[in-house]
Amino acid sequence: MRAKTMDGREIDLRQEELDSFKKRLRGPVIAPGEAGYAESRAVWNSMIDKKPALVARCLGTADVIACVQFASEHRLLLCIKGGGHNIAGLAAADDALMLDMSLMRGVWVDPQRKVAHAQAGCLLGDVDRETQVHGLAAVLGFVSLTGITGLTLGGGFGYLTRRWGWTSDTVLGIDVVTADARLVRASSDENADLFWGLRGGGGNFGVVTGIDYEVHPVGPEVVGGVVAWPAAAAPAVLELYRTLAAKAPPELTLVALMRPAPPAPWLPKDMHGKPIVALLACHSGDPAEGEKLVAPIKSFGTPIGDVLVRRPYEQMQSLLDATQPKGRRYYWKSEYLSSIEPALCEKVIAHAARIPSPHSAVVLFQIEGALNRLEEEHSPVGNRDARYVLNVAGSWEQAAEDGANIDWVRGTWNDMKSFSTGGTYVNFLTEDEGPERIAAALGKGRRRLAEVKAKWDPQNVFRTNRNIKPA
Numbered sequence: 001m002r003a004k005t006m007d008g009r010e011i012d013l014r015q016e017e018l019d020s021f022k023k024r025l026r027g028p029v030i031a032p033g034e035a036g037y038a039e040s041r042a043v044w045n046s047m048i049d050k051k052p053a054l055v056a057r058c059l060g061t062a063d064v065i066a067c068v069q070f071a072s073e074h075r076l077l078l079c080i081k082g083g084g085h086n087i088a089g090l091a092a093a094d095d096a097l098m099l100d101m102s103l104m105r106g107v108w109v110d111p112q113r114k115v116a117h118a119q120a121g122c123l124l125g126d127v128d129r130e131t132q133v134h135g136l137a138a139v140l141g142f143v144s145l146t147g148i149t150g151l152t153l154g155g156g157f158g159y160l161t162r163r164w165g166w167t168s169d170t171v172l173g174i175d176v177v178t179a180d181a182r183l184v185r186a187s188s189d190e191n192a193d194l195f196w197g198l199r200g201g202g203g204n205f206g207v208v209t210g211i212d213y214e215v216h217p218v219g220p221e222v223v224g225g226v227v228a229w230p231a232a233a234a235p236a237v238l239e240l241y242r243t244l245a246a247k248a249p250p251e252l253t254l255v256a257l258m259r260p261a262p263p264a265p266w267l268p269k270d271m272h273g274k275p276i277v278a279l280l281a282c283h284s285g286d287p288a289e290g291e292k293l294v295a296p297i298k299s300f301g302t303p304i305g306d307v308l309v310r311r312p313y314e315q316m317q318s319l320l321d322a323t324q325p326k327g328r329r330y331y332w333k334s335e336y337l338s339s340i341e342p343a344l345c346e347k348v349i350a351h352a353a354r355i356p357s358p359h360s361a362v363v364l365f366q367i368e369g370a371l372n373r374l375e376e377e378h379s380p381v382g383n384r385d386a387r388y389v390l391n392v393a394g395s396w397e398q399a400a401e402d403g404a405n406i407d408w409v410r411g412t413w414n415d416m417k418s419f420s421t422g423g424t425y426v427n428f429l430t431e432d433e434g435p436e437r438i439a440a441a442l443g444k445g446r447r448r449l450a451e452v453k454a455k456w457d458p459q460n461v462f463r464t465n466r467n468i469k470p471a
C-alpha cells in the first residue's frame with residue numbers, strides 16, 4: 001500500500017506490516033474502498049476532498065499509542081480527526097495515516113467537583129447531554145455536532161463564553177499522547193508548558209485523548225431562541241442589537257445575523273428565501289430575569305417569526321444545527337471586533353443584500369466578558385481585546401457556484417476588515433489562509449508556542465494543523 005511520509009516521500013507499506021499494525025489495535029483499521037472509509041475521510045466542508053492512505057478508528061488510548069508508534073516506525077504523515085468540522089479540513093490529509101477519534105465519545109461527570117471528563121472524539125452535544133443530567137454545562141460552541149477537541153484546542157466560544165471565557169480557559173487538564181508515544185497529563189501543575197500550549201496551539205503537540213472541563217450550573221431551562229424581521233427593518237434592529245448588547249449582563253449572549261430566510265417552520269412560507277435580519281439570544285441565568293431582558297427584542301417592530309422562549313439548554317445548543325449541514329460547500333472570513341459601530345452595521349446591511357446563496361449569512365457574535373479579564377499571555381488564544389466576532393459565512397451547494405460565493409465572502413470581508421481588532425479566530429480560518437492571517441490568529445504567543453513545540457514535538461510529527469515550526 002502507498003502512503004506518504006512526514007517529509008512528503010512516497011513509501012510502500014507491506015501487507016505483513018499492515019497485518020501486524022491491525023493486530024496492535026482494538027479498533028478497526030480501514031483502507032480505501034473498505035466499508036467505513038468514505039465516512040471516516042469525509043469532513044464537514046465538502047470543498048475539502050482528501051484521501052488518507054489508511055484510517056485507524058481508535059477505541060482507546062492504547063490504540064492511539066499504537067498508531068503514533070507505527071507512524072514513527074515508518075515516518076508516516078499523521079492526521080487526526082475529531083469532529084471533522086474544521087472548515088479548512090485539517091482533520092484529513094492525502095496519503096496519511098488518519099486517526100479517527102470518533103469512536104471515543106465517553107463523558108464522565110463529577111458533580112461534586114464540578115468537572116466533566118470527555119474523550120477526545122466527543123461532539124459538543126455528547127458533553128451537554130451528560131452534564132445536563134446534573135444541571136451542569138461546559139463552555140462550548142453554538143452547533144452541537146462540532147467536535148470538542150478541535151474547538152477547545154483553538155479557543156472555543158459559545159453562549160456561556162461571556163460568563164466563563166474561551167472554552168480553553170475552562171479546561172482543567174488534558175491527556176495527550178506525545179510524539180514519542182507516551183501518555184502525558186497536562187495541567188497547571190503537571191507539564192504546565194504543554195498545558196499552556198495546548199490551550200490555543202491546536203493539535204501541534206500530540207494526540208489528545210481526553211479533556212477535563214470545569215462545569216457550571218446552567219439550565220435545565222434557559223430563555224433562548226430567535227426573533228426575525230424582514231431585511232427592511234435591519235437599520236433599526238441592528239441599532240437595537242448595538243444598544244442591548246452594550247448593556248446586557250454576562251448571562252445574556254446576543255447574536256445578530258442577516259441572511260435569506262431558511263425554510264424553517266417558524267417562518268412564514270412566503271418569506272422563505274427572502275432577506276431577513278434576526279437576533280439570536282440565550283440567557284443562561286434565572287429564566288424570569290431572562291424573560292425581562294429579552295422583552296424589548298420580542299416587542300420590537302413587527303417580527304415575522306419569534307421562537308425566543310423558555311426551552312431546555314440542550315435544545316438551545318442544537319438550535320442552529322440544521323443551518324450548518326455536513327456536506328455543503330463552505331467558505332468563511334472572520335474578524336474580532338472591539339465594538340459594533342453604526343458604520344459596520346451599514347456595511348452588514350449592504351453586503352447581506354447581495355448574498356448569492358440561500359444559505360449564506362453575515363453574523364455578529366457577542367463574546368465580551370470573562371475572556372477580557374484574563375492576561376493576554378494566559379494562553380496562546382490571546383485576543384483578550386475581542387468583544388464580538390464577525391463571521392462572513394458563505395455556504396452553497398454546487399462546485400460551479402464556488403466563484404460567485406467566494407467572491408462575495410472576500411468582497412464583504414475586505415470592506416469590513418478595517419473594523420477588526422487585527423485579530424482573527426484560528427478555528428474559522430479557511431484552507432487558503434497564509435502565514436499573515438495565522439499570525440493574526442495566534443497573536444503574541446507565537447514565540448513561546450515554537451519553544452513548547454521544540455520541546456514536545458521537535459520532529460514536527462504533528463503537522464496537519466495550523467503548524468508551528470519548532471524553535
Ligand SMILES: Cc1cc2nc3c(=O)[nH]c(=O)nc-3n(C[C@H](O)[C@H](O)[C@H](O)COP(=O)(O)OP(=O)(O)OC[C@H]3O[C@@H](n4cnc5c(N)ncnc54)[C@H](O)[C@@H]3O)c2cc1C
Nearest residue numbers: 082083084085086090141142147150151156157203208324
Ligand atoms: C458548523 C460549525 C459551527 C461552529 N461553531 C463554533 C462555535 O460556536 N464556537 C467555536 O469556537 N467554534 C466553532 N466552530 C469552529 C470549530 O471550533 C472548529 O471547526 C474546530 O476545528 C472543530 O473541531 P473538530 O474536532 O470538529 O475538528 P477537526 O476538523 O476534527 O480537527 C481540527 C483540528 O484539530 C485537530 N484535532 C482534532 N482532534 C484532535 C485530537 N484528538 N488531538 C489532537 N488534535 C486534534 C486536528 O488535527 C485538526 O488540526 C464551528 C465550526 C463549524 C463547522
